[in-house]
Amino acid sequence: DTEVTQTPKHLVMGMTNKKSLKCEQHMGHRAMYWYKQKAKKPPELMFVYSYEKLSINESVPSRFSPECPNSSLLNLHLHALQPEDSALYLCASMPGTGELFFGEGSRLTVL
């Protein structure tokens, strides 16, 4: 199994809603990532979990809350988002060799 699976693929939410993005991998990778990508821009790092502990938070607003329940799962909890948070949210995992394996992404629209 060489996949990173993200759900949902599309999400529309209002500014007062609470929702979560989910990510799962079964490749045994111990590092997992959330990236945000706006149109025509490169992926921008948000969070890194290493061995289920948060190792990097790139000064992301607290309305984004990551969670790593175990070595295979990664969640991103969303609350009180702004329209400018609309983007493609990419989950990825990394083996020891350094390359990132991306999921298909969750396209988020905030109304």
Added chain:
Amino acid sequence: QKEVEQNSGPLSVPEGAIASLNCTYSDRGSQSFFWYRQYSGKSPELIMFIYSNGDKEDGRFTAQLNKASQYVSLLIRDSQPSDSATYLCAGLDTGRRALTFGSGTRLQVQP
């Protein structure tokens, strides 16, 4: 700040030609580099990685790394219209175990 820079393009080549994509990086400590292909609306897909000075070939793709000059390149031989995409160069920040992406080069292969 560690940076990876690419020409945003678009780079337009005729079908069957060689496409040459270039990337420079600022961190002399970077050891590992990755090329991703991203189709519009899709997530990045790993094409190649390179760690050592010189060339690395995989099918129609050749990655080149010159650590003294701090540049990385990707050559695509016999370019096909299906190669039309944005190509992202990324360097591994070893200390943070995270990839820093260039802004991407849009490649257009004309039939």
